[in-house]
Amino acid sequence: MSSSSILHNEKTYWQMNPKLSLTPEQWKLLDSLLIENSQLPGHFVELIQKNFDLNPHLEKSLLGHGIRTAILSVLINQELQRTDSKPAHDGALLEAGLYHDIGKLNTEIRKLVYLNHSLKTEEKSKANEHIKIGHRFLFMLQMLCNRKNDESSVKSRDAVHFHHERLNGSGYLGVDGSPQTFELSKETRILAVADTFDAMQCSRTYREKNLTAQEALKEICHYAHPSRPEQRKYDFQAAEALKSLLKKTGNEYIFKYPTPLPKPKKVQECSAKKNEEVA
Numbered sequence: 334m335s336s337s338s339i340l341h342n343e344k345t346y347w348q349m350n351p352k353l354s355l356t357p358e359q360w361k362l363l364d365s366l367l368i369e370n371s372q373l374p375g376h377f378v379e380l381i382q383k384n385f386d387l388n389p390h391l392e393k394s395l396l397g398h399g400i401r402t403a404i405l406s407v408l409i410n411q412e413l414q415r416t417d418s419k420p421a422h423d424g425a426l427l428e429a430g431l432y433h434d435i436g437k438l439n440t441e442i443r444k445l446v447y448l449n450h451s452l453k454t455e456e457k458s459k460a461n462e463h464i465k466i467g468h469r470f471l472f473m474l475q476m477l478c479n480r481k482n483d484e485s486s487v488k489s490r491d492a493v494h495f496h497h498e499r500l501n502g503s504g505y506l507g508v509d510g511s512p513q514t515f516e517l518s519k520e521t522r523i524l525a526v527a528d529t530f531d532a533m534q535c536s537r538t539y540r541e542k543n544l545t546a547q548e549a550l551k552e553i554c555h556y557a558h559p560s561r562p563e564q565r566k567y568d569f570q571a572a573e574a575l576k577s578l579l580k581k582t583g584n585e586y587i588f589k590y591p592t593p594l595p596k597p598k599k600v601q602e603c604s605a606k607k608n609e610e611v612a
Contacts, residue, residue, distance in 0.1 A: 363400055366407055370424040395434055398531055403430025405527040405575075412574040413523075421519035424485040429492035429524050432471050436463030461497070461505040468494040492520040496528055499566035522568035526575055529553060529567070550579060 406426040414420040437443060445452060445460045452460060471490050475481040495517055498504035517525075533549035544552070550572075556564055557572035 363404055366404070366423075366427050370427055395437060398535055399431045399434060401531045402433065402524070402527045403427050405531060406430045406523050408578055409523050409527060409571055409574045410519075412578050413570060417570070421523055422485050422488050425488035425492065425520050426523060428471070428485070428489040429496070429520060430527065432467060432474075432489075433493050433496050433524060433528060434463060434467065435470055435493075436466030436468075439463065439466050442466070464494055464497055464505055488518060488520045491518055492524045495521045496524045499525070500568065501563060501565050503566070517568075519568075523571045526553060526557075526567050526571040530575060546579060550576060 403426070406429070407423050410421045410423060410426055439462075442460055442463050445456050468490055471493055472481060475483075475486045475490070480486050495504075495506070498506060498517060498521070500517065500522075530546075530549050530553060533544040533552065534546065535543065553567050554572050554576065557567040557569045559565065559569055
């Protein structure tokens with residue numbers, strides 16, 4: 334089944350949207366991006382749907398967060414294209430955004446992600462392995478689609494693998510606590526900003542409150558400024574593009590977490606009938 338056939342289905346949207354907090358405009362934007370990049374595999378929505386019953390928190394974390402991160406990554410890149418003659422690859426960003434946290438479906442990691450306390454050292458080390466698992470998963474998916482060697486595929490895999498690495502050398506892939514030093518691709522830098530921005534606004538059991546869009550932006554910009562190289566985590570250009578994007582949208586388009594709208598009458602009737610059958 335193609336990506337567009339899933340997203341064009343109005344009934345599917347109304348059934349899933351309470352779990353996603355996506356506006357109809359965001360849903361349509363994702364659909365158009367997937368159509369433009371039709372070479373991408375259309376398994377993401379189906380894959381997460383099958384895991385809804387395993388852990389209710391995974392719904393928003395992997396599906397909603399993945400979709401929002403993918404859309405935001407592409408929009409940041411499009412903002413950068415105004416001044417960058419060699420922008421990142423939209424298709425790679427879209428795929429990497431969707432799948433960047435897919436490794437959290439791993440059974441052992443799933444148990445750790447939503448503990449209501451800060452993870453212990455050994456727990457954090459295990460949870461951090463989601464980047465390696467996600468990288469391998471995406472490689473296998475691309476191989477099945479005969480596109481593992483495409484430029485876009487290579488870039489999306491790298492972004493998934495390195496999206497928790499920071500420009501000051503810190504990140505998940507340090508050896509014995511030592512930071513890695515390597516050049517991060519444009520796709521990775523953009524994904525890191527988009528992922529962090531959305532994650533800061535998402536609910537976490539170990540965090541007292543979520544940050545607002547402006548609070549998240551302020552923190553990202555603080556750790557992106559070139560004047561503090563030892564503290565610099567994020568790409569300055571990507572952070573500035575995010576700031577410009579927020580200013581244009583007024584925080585209303587991609588970054589608002591709306592209250593789900595009522596279901597259409599037909600879908601309500603289908604749901605009621607299904608509940609009666611179960612009872």
